[in-house]
Amino acid sequence: GHYWIYIRDPKSNLYRKYNDEIVSEVTLEEVLNFSENNSATPYYLVFVKNELLDVIQPLKREVKPRGSADQTQ
Numbered sequence: 461g462h463y464w465i466y467i468r469d470p471k472s473n474l475y476r477k478y479n480d481e482i483v484s485e486v487t488l489e490e491v492l493n494f495s496e497n498n499s500a501t502p503y504y505l506v507f508v509k510n511e512l513l514d515v516i517q518p519l520k521r522e523v524k525p526r527g528s529a530d531q532t533q
């Protein structure tokens with residue numbers, strides 16, 4: 461199967477969809493889209509208590525340009 465993840469940034473309250481190398485901002489309506497035409501269902505859910513938001517570190521990585529030496533094998 462193919463997996464993607466929705467992540468809400470608690471500081472900006474924006475939702476983003478991470479699908480392979482594509483990251484896009486999405487609405488809450490898309491995240492909660494449970495309809496007959498949508499067969500996607502959550503596989504894994506993570507919740508963070510409000511009082512622990514300050515200890516969460518954002519995941520950062522350097523994005524390499526396509527075709528760079530680090531991406532070719």
